[in-house]
Amino acid sequence: MITRDLDAFLAVAGTAAPDFGPASARAAFLVAPDGFRLAEQSAQDNVYMADAAAFDASRASMQHRDLQRALSAVLPTVCFAGDPETPDALFPNNVFGTAAGRYVVGRMRHPVRQHEATRADIRGFFRDVLGYREVDLSSQQNPCELTGALVIDRARGLGFCGLSERCDEAGARLMHEAFGLRATLMFDLADGEYHTNVVLAVLAGRAAVICPDGFADAAVIEAVTRLYAPHAILCAQGEHAAFVGNCIALDPHKVWMSAAAGRALLPEHRQQLADAGFEVAVVELDAIEAAGGSLRCCIGEVF
Template identity: 50%
Template sequence: MIVTSPADFLAALPEQIEARGAWGKPTMSAAMVVSPIGFRISPEAVDNHYMQSSAIDPERAFAQHHGLVRALGACGLPVLVVPGRDGLDDAVFPNNAFATIPDRLIVGSMRHPVRRAEAARDDVRDLFTWTFGHALTDLSHKPGISELTGPLVIDRARGLGLCGLSQRADEFGCASMHAAFGLRLTFRFALQPREYHTNVVLAVLAGRACVLHPGSFVDPEVPAAIARAYEGRTLELDDAEKQAFAANCIAVTERDLMLSATALRALRPASRAALEGWGFHLHAVEVDEFEKAGGSLRCMIAEIF
């Protein structure tokens, strides 16, 4: 079921709260990342207002990428590193193009041509289908734009999707993603025009808490309704925290919360205390070379379930 009003979402909420743990594992079993070969600030992504004009330092980008892989491994996660390719500017942010549920690879429908080429990679598709034996759901040939876990934030414990419409996801794309992930309920809403992906302004943490920036939603009742799903465990970010990618964090295990060093530096003491009080151990990774391209740490991780 897809709902579009806060009232309908709240009406369905009691069943969702009771269903925690009934849909799937709340955090990933492994991670896939793509190396910075070919990484540059994309000239096509003009709808991404988080991009900076600074030039990329390739050596620093590779060192930071290695640090991310090391940090994921230190949390006990196997990490699959796929080489980047020249000409695929934003391939270091694979969660927009590739996603999984158990035994299934989902390929997104991308807005920009350079990212469509990324989603068409045969090596990634073959790895999951031929080597891992996953079925394939390819949204790239369906109507609409559906950049997967960029616009769609998923509570994997409940089968609950939170989908923000923007230039990177439309109504057709939302419906395709809802079906592809087999979600029980999806709440569809509009983001402010300057926001391109929901995961820059909202994160669900292991199905038991959430982080959000209320001002990034067109209807203020939407974040209020989402907060009801995580009563007492919703962290509302201020503008500075949001701009520093604090919402682009990810619970890589049920206790380990990973975020960029930029985000951690921007967190107010009360925000950090709230996250730690909910039982999360915070891990900061320096990825500011990648933040120049308008994405941060969560965007760099494709979850494998």
């Protein structure tokens, strides 16, 4: 089921057992920030991006290596070379996603990002090394920027798809089918928001981090909060701006976010995460955040 109807979605989601699949990934993949610079096309609808003068390619590369090193301590983490012609490629989860036995290629809104989907090495890794079946959405006309637009509760097979210029209703339906989800809720993001995963994270199927200012309809916030209560964390404006919502659980006991997000995380919210069974781990990513994304955006998950 894919719907905008909150009651219909909650009727299914509220009874969905955590037996859909593993709650967290078995491996992760990154793409190096080679050619790191302002992507002018992406800046058209990403208010989080800094001015060109704020981009520091050397520092971004160093921090990206630190990220891979940190993640490799908890799960296998591979990094593909970047491409100077695709400066946004360090955010691969928008372009490539996985589900059991298959990988999905998304359709990006901006031409500079559409080129990322043609990478033969990444496709070959999933197809020939892992033996995954391909679901290619990149050549159709509807934008569907995968797990940027679609936040997935992998344990229960639930999707939360925020609509914007980066994903329309038709694209949401294509992703719902590609990932084989039980139920997906479609809703509008607030004006100025470009991706759902900046304002919402579902952590190992048992907690949610929600940035209320990122949603156009307060009723959606209430529905998600009810679904993950008592482990639903409602971020303050400062936490939202610092990318606290762009976090991820890569195992059942640890949530990862940038160091800036960790500094902005309120003590009561850190305690809520602890109550849900999560330790907070951080990596300094201020140079990368100049490009309008943070830690979760850098991580492609392998299920």
